[in-house]
Amino acid sequence: MRRIVTILMILVGLALMAVSYFRWAAPWCATSVGCSDPRLPWAASFVVLGILIAISASIFYAVYKGDD
Amino acid sequence: MTKYAMAVDLDRCQGCRACMEACKIENNTPQAVFWMYVFRTETGEYPDTKQSFLPRPCQHCNNPPCVKVCPVGARFRREEGIVLTDFERCIGCRYCEVACPYGVNYFNWRQPMAALEAYELDFTDPDTSAVTGGVIPSYKNPDLDQLQGEEQRLTAGSAHNVGVIEKCTFCVQRVDKGLQPACVETCPVSALQFGDIEDTDSPLSVYVRNRSTFKLLEELGTDPSVIYLGGSPPPSDVREIERPLTEVTS
Amino acid sequence: MTAETMTKRELPQGVGMLTPGWLAFFAVAIIAAVAGLLAYTNQLNQGMIVTGLRDLGTVRGAPWSLYVAFDVYFVGVSFAGISTAALIRLFNIEKLKSVARMAELLTVVALLLAALAIMADLGQPLRGIVNLFRYGRPQSPFFGTFALVIAGYLFASLAYLYITSRKDAARLAERPSRLRGLYRVWAAGYKDTPAQRQRDRLVTFWLALAILPLLITAHSSLGFVFGLQVGRPGWFGSLQAPAFVVMAGVSGIGHLIILAALVRSALRADRRITIDVFAWLGRLLLVLVFTYLYFTVVEVLTTIYQASATEQGLSDALLTGRYAWIFWGSIASLLAAVAILGWMALMRSWSVGWSVFAGILVNVAAVGKRYLIVVPSQTHGQLLPYGTGSYSPTWVEYVIIAGLFALGALMIGGFMKIFPIMPMEEGE
Numbered sequence: 001m002r003r004i005v006t007i008l009m010i011l012v013g014l015a016l017m018a019v020s021y022f023r024w025a026a027p028w029c030a031t032s033v034g035c036s037d038p039r040l041p042w043a044a045s046f047v048v049l050g051i052l053i054a055i056s057a058s059i060f061y062a063v064y065k066g067d068d
Numbered sequence: 069m070t071k072y073a074m075a076v077d078l079d080r081c082q083g084c085r086a087c088m089e090a091c092k093i094e095n096n097t098p099q100a101v102f103w104m105y106v107f108r109t110e111t112g113e114y115p116d117t118k119q120s121f122l123p124r125p126c127q128h129c130n131n132p133p134c135v136k137v138c139p140v141g142a143r144f145r146r147e148e149g150i151v152l153t154d155f156e157r158c159i160g161c162r163y164c165e166v167a168c169p170y171g172v173n174y175f176n177w178r179q180p181m182a183a184l185e186a187y188e189l190d191f192t193d194p195d196t197s198a199v200t201g202g203v204i205p206s207y208k209n210p211d212l213d214q215l216q217g218e219e220q221r222l223t224a225g226s227a228h229n230v231g232v233i234e235k236c237t238f239c240v241q242r243v244d245k246g247l248q249p250a251c252v253e254t255c256p257v258s259a260l261q262f263g264d265i266e267d268t269d270s271p272l273s274v275y276v277r278n279r280s281t282f283k284l285l286e287e288l289g290t291d292p293s294v295i296y297l298g299g300s301p302p303p304s305d306v307r308e309i310e311r312p313l314t315e316v317t318s
Numbered sequence: 319m320t321a322e323t324m325t326k327r328e329l330p331q332g333v334g335m336l337t338p339g340w341l342a343f344f345a346v347a348i349i350a351a352v353a354g355l356l357a358y359t360n361q362l363n364q365g366m367i368v369t370g371l372r373d374l375g376t377v378r379g380a381p382w383s384l385y386v387a388f389d390v391y392f393v394g395v396s397f398a399g400i401s402t403a404a405l406i407r408l409f410n411i412e413k414l415k416s417v418a419r420m421a422e423l424l425t426v427v428a429l430l431l432a433a434l435a436i437m438a439d440l441g442q443p444l445r446g447i448v449n450l451f452r453y454g455r456p457q458s459p460f461f462g463t464f465a466l467v468i469a470g471y472l473f474a475s476l477a478y479l480y481i482t483s484r485k486d487a488a489r490l491a492e493r494p495s496r497l498r499g500l501y502r503v504w505a506a507g508y509k510d511t512p513a514q515r516q517r518d519r520l521v522t523f524w525l526a527l528a529i530l531p532l533l534i535t536a537h538s539s540l541g542f543v544f545g546l547q548v549g550r551p552g553w554f555g556s557l558q559a560p561a562f563v564v565m566a567g568v569s570g571i572g573h574l575i576i577l578a579a580l581v582r583s584a585l586r587a588d589r590r591i592t593i594d595v596f597a598w599l600g601r602l603l604l605v606l607v608f609t610y611l612y613f614t615v616v617e618v619l620t621t622i623y624q625a626s627a628t629e630q631g632l633s634d635a636l637l638t639g640r641y642a643w644i645f646w647g648s649i650a651s652l653l654a655a656v657a658i659l660g661w662m663a664l665m666r667s668w669s670v671g672w673s674v675f676a677g678i679l680v681n682v683a684a685v686g687k688r689y690l691i692v693v694p695s696q697t698h699g700q701l702l703p704y705g706t707g708s709y710s711p712t713w714v715e716y717v718i719i720a721g722l723f724a725l726g727a728l729m730i731g732g733f734m735k736i737f738p739i740m741p742m743e744e745g746e
Binding site for chain 2: 026030031032033035036037038
Binding site: 021025026027028029030035036037038041042043044045047048051052055056058059061062063065 | 450451452453454455456457461465466469474477478480481484506518521524525
């Protein structure tokens with residue numbers, strides 16, 4: 001249980017980071033108005049959230065009062 | 069597809085700086101802020117000196133370093149080539165200012181009213197109207213408070229907020245209405261031209277055709293929209309003369 | 319609370335004990351911090367015109383200076399914590415264990431100060447906080463700094479600090495004290511079983527391993543903020559990212575040496591923070607300073623040999639012109655530190671006092687070098703014929719920076735009063 005949730009948190013965190021960075025945040029261009037807006041509003045906060053979730057997995061692993 | 073550009077004919081420019089004044093009046097820029105600037109430079113030693121003049125608006129680069137570095141997308145480029153700043157989104161980090169090779173950015177270091185009051189003339193003052201004869205219109209340009217373009221952002225005019233960056237906008241509030249930028253309109257010798265460079269029949273395209281041209285700092289890869297005709301890029305040993313007031317005095 | 323009113327099982331390492339010395343430190347630090355806050359409110363009210371910052375171009379000023387330089391500096395200081403923690407964990411260096419927690423704390427505090435320094439630099443700080451989350455653009459190097467450094471690096475260091483401190487919190491929660499409630503929450507049900515210790519070992523190993531690449535990318539992204547700007551001679555280049563990583567190490571380890579010595583003296587902890595700690599850190603610092611000097615030599619030689627006209631002017635200003643005193647002063651500080659550390663390493667005889675002096679020297683050099691990275695490329699780096707510019711800080715900038723240092727000192731000093739700064743020993 002502990003391991004599963006930890007790995008899940010890491011994967012979810014990394015996935016959220018990757019998706020929000022590459023697909024939701026503003027694209028890597030400088031030639032039109034669309035380049036200045038995120039494709040999903042508040043996308044940058046999801047990148048940060050993904051990082052926080054992935055790192056929190058370590059805290060979960062250490063703190064979880066479960067099996068063993 | 070419209071693609072705006074400006075041509076600067078250095079063979080015609082006489083360094084009168086009327087364009088700087090027109091820009092200031094049109095865009096309500098405060099003291100020491102020169103969105104349009106004209107270098108008056110000199111090379112050689114007396115008596116063999118040679119003067120040259122170089123108008124320097126924002127270059128509205130097609131590969132703009134300022135747009136790339138803006139962390140919040142306040143500085144952006146329209147498809148048609150004009151590079152603008154959203155004064156309501158800008159967080160005042162001044163990254164665009166340090167990224168710009170041309171030094172065209174100005175930051176609002178002080179509260180707007182303090183900036184404008186620094187030199188805003190009171191046209192009702194009897195001493196002033198004695199000189200102006202009541203002819204000079206009120207200074208504040210009402211077009212500048214409007215949101216501009218399809219993107220509907222506050223991008224025209226100067227000194228809207230403290231702590232944001234600004235620069236030449238190619239007079240976006242005028243261009244969107246089909247007018248020419250103030251500097252182009254004012255130049256007494258038509259040294260400045262503005263228009264659609266993609267349209268081969270536009271006055272601008274006709275003007276630059278078959279002329280030798282250069283762009284400033286071309287080797288940096290910024291691909292500016294300002295095309296210089298006649299003359300040559302400023303050499304590195306040139307010195308500036310007749311600088312305008314460049315420091316705020318109050 | 320005096321010694322008489324404490325029970326036998328008192329809180330260790332001066333926790334909860336407000337000594338006169340500590341109170342004096344607190345008074346000075348809080349005055350400085352409040353002064354910094356007042357200076358900042360002055361800046362907010364009047365606009366940044368109260369600083370010495372001015373526009374590039376026709377105004378011939380420098381829009382980036384002390385705030386940005388110290389932001390880079392503080393991020394640099396943060397290198398210490400996690401690199402020490404990683405060294406201890408990944409290479410099992412028992413000798414450094416006593417300074418592990420203060421190193422991690424130093425990282426966390428330094429990153430917070432870095433974030434505040436950048437906030438002080440924003441023209442619209444509140445908008446900055448909201449808009450970075452709302453509109454943040456990955457193409458901007460600032461995004462990397464913001465997301466990787468502040469979010470990733472800071473949080474990872476906090477996680478590391480927390481996980482390694484739970485055991486002590488659990489032990490302290492068993493004793494009667496005013497902070498018992500805090501320790502209970504902090505410990506979050508920690509039970510000191512072999513399984514738990516194994517878990518902690520495993521998770522700290524992987525966390526340390528994960529933080530190392532994060533450290534490299536975080537400091538590199540800060541280097542990219544400068545190194546990608548084609549329009550700024552002296553900034554543009556691929557050397558910036560690696561140089562920032564190395565310089566970070568120099569100021570970070572230097573700070574850690576100073577902090578370790580202060581704690582050792584304040585808590586009379588000679589037995590725990592042994593001379594071996596300083597020997598280890600001193601040797602690491604020596605290697606890092608050598609590497610940084612190497613980078614500097616490469617940079618200077620390249621520019622002297624052949625460079626664009628503007629870069630030559632910039633180089634002249636650094637080597638013989640207006641900035642020469644800062645440049646040569648910093649180089650001299652680094653060389654003096656090399657001499658001191660090298661001598662001690664060669665003689666295999668380390669002294670705390672000389673190590674601290676070396677730590678101070680490298681940090682003075684670090685501040686000087688940061689300033690030289692940020693300012694000269696603006697005043698002497700104009701590619702159009704605007705001429706050379708100038709910049710001098712005003713009292714507002716000095717006081718805000720001093721306030722930031724004071725705040726950092728308060729955070730560390732405050733931490734020491736609520737939690738043991740060194741991992742508790744068996745008998746404590």
